[in-house]
Amino acid sequence: MEKVFVVKIGGNVVDNDTALHAFLEAFSQVEGKKILVHGGGKIATKMANELGIPQQMNEGRRITDAETLKIVTMVYAGYINKNIVAKLQANNCNAIGLSGADGNLIQAHKRVNANIDYGYVGDIDQVNTSLLTALLKVQDAIVVAPITHDKQGQLLNTNADTIAQELAKALGQHYDVELIYCFEKKGVLLDAANDDSVIAHIDKNKFEELKGTKAIFDGMIPKLTNAFAALDSGVKKVIIGHASALKQLIEGNAGTGITY
């Protein structure tokens, strides 16, 4: 099967022009088919503040009211997505930028929660795999903004990590998929205080061992649980590491590789 890389970058890359430029250069040079899922970063919050739209948070999570949805749609699917695409095009990487509404790429529903109304936040129902495979035949790269829709005309703000995971799972039936989560650390760390304590490889046994001995800090557990869920659904490999080392992550020379 042909290889496809699904790479997720977060706000720490999107918000930093120098880091983003370097990352996009490395991403352009990745051989083969690739999908980039980008998060939002601080631009949307900054813009909401400038426009005087109060941002409500609940336990660290943003409540997406109608005005906030308007802003994240503009910033994520407009400003960030199109600037990334234009920069990839300048690197001769033939990228196309999409939201989840485009071609019904990602259909979702408004989150149902008895205790708190998160507003226009989407939980994913399905991915349009046939559109993805058709586009990957003619494009080098697809750049996905974290906005989905409910097929009833409503756009929805959706977690970029989850989008990356669902795209990777959907493509796993047709391609050898490697799912790469770029974050602000060099990989999964044995010691949260030591940036160089990266665990190079984690398989299921190692994960159970790490959980049992509490040799791994709590913040990593959900990431690893998600990684194994992706592997369970047909993703071949999950890699976690720093955005500045994309090439090395792919080559297995940096970050944490997660397989069975």
Added chain:
Amino acid sequence: MEKVFVVKIGGNVVDNDTALHAFLEAFSQVEGKKILVHGGGKIATKMANELGIPQQMNEGRRITDAETLKIVTMVYAGYINKNIVAKLQANNCNAIGLSGADGNLIQAHKRVNANIDYGYVGDIDQVNTSLLTALLKVQDAIVVAPITHDKQGQLLNTNADTIAQELAKALGQHYDVELIYCFEKKGVLLDAANDDSVIAHIDKNKFEELKGTKAIFDGMIPKLTNAFAALDSGVKKVIIGHASALKQLIEGNAGTGITY
């Protein structure tokens, strides 16, 4: 040859929720392949005002400085484009929304003008016809925002009328293209003061006659000149009329049809 409709709507539709809703319903029902090019409307200007970004105009034309480009990219390629796509998807019209940067759809260069610097405004160099034809095979509709790029990483604000015309011309080699300009009048009027004085059909002889007798008001001359330029470049028919009558425009029961 298969038929493709290229339809342009302007701010008067985009700014009016009721009008936009009705238009998108009619557009969804158009049989066959179709491309919708949308202008910007007043949302960008409103947002610039709210953010305290002064808008410079020169002879009625907006100067697109860096901050204004950021806003039009967000509003046109983000907010407007994705909301239109989500609404078309709700109408079971499988639409995909693109800017000119996506898949290198529309390559342009920053306008060169010795007298005045219009800022980040793009004049079109080329259309990626093979991407359009590939997408039209798998999608019902393509929705194009009036943002292009220079292939050097720079996004550019670009006139939506010109984009519609260039897309129609590029597709004319592969499809029977009908180019439909929706505007705030019912069609080309004999008498600017009488909304019902629509000229149903204009060919080249009629156009010369109208220009000679000055039986047509000046504002229509550039639109008609552009229409004949499109016909010269392989577009089969140009139709000018009101957005509220899309079905009738296509059926030849409203607006002005322009052919040789």
